Ligand code: IPE
Ligand code: IPE
């Protein structure tokens with residue numbers, strides 16, 4: 001019996017009904033391993049149609065389903081979706097309740113299909129101020145899918161990049177006080193292991209929809225060298241084609257990580273090799 005939350009009918013078709021997603025290819029050379037998506041613009045999508053904001057969020061879940069399918073098809077290893085920020089608690093209580101309800105529905109309706117598609121679900125963000133039922137649901141989703149390997153779907157829920165960094169600093173300070181580490185041991189590698197994303201490579205590409213050009217506290221540590229693609233489309237209209245276009249833009253970028261471009265890099269390596 002599907003649970004209904006709040007004022008809205010939350011019945012939605014599950015993600016992969018009647019179809020099996022075939023990964024078209026494993027990751028192509030030069031394609032990103034990890035893509036982060038800031039799913040923005042649901043409210044404006046709804047407002048343009050004279051609909052309540054909730055309708056934008058509801059259609060946004062459909063776009064999320066398509067995005068997960070496309071990520072499998074494109075052979076990504078990790079897809080991180082920003083679904084609720086710690087600052088989003090500042091929204092009206094009804095909207096917050098709607099967003100919580102949609103997360104619950106998404107997990108209830110889609111977990112089976114995600115599991116069948118060999119998707120591992122991981123949730124990042126604070127857990128302590130979440131209601132017990134949501135916490136339990138998130139933990140159950142992670143536990144059930146922990147051995148899956150096709151794609152890791154990282155749901156950034158109740159997430160804040162700065163809060164994540166502060167929590168890591170707190171934990172490291174505690175380790176130092178208890179004598180397990182020395183302050184001098186703290187470097188980038190050790191710090192990363194105290195973030196929610198420990199063991200996950202940094203996002204190669206971050207896509208934000210809705211035309212806004214900011215990170216809004218998303219992956220403040222991990223985004224240090226991510227390529228950023230901002231799309232004018234609102235999240236409910238994001239689809240496989242928009243995703244594919246963002247990947248094409250990514251593949252045309254020259255990632256330098258503070259070094260020099262490809263041609264200069266090869267020249268520099270040749271010159272260094274000639275000296276040795
Ligand atoms: C993104 O859409 C969903 C969340 C932030 C939870 P918004 O709700 O931010 O939509 P806009 O930006 O108001 O259009
Ligand atoms: C970022 O969108 C958070 C999510 C997409 C979950 P917001 O709509 O909250 O960001 P701002 O307020 O426009 O910066």
Ligand code: MG
Pocket residue numbers: 040041042
């Ligand atoms: Mg927004």
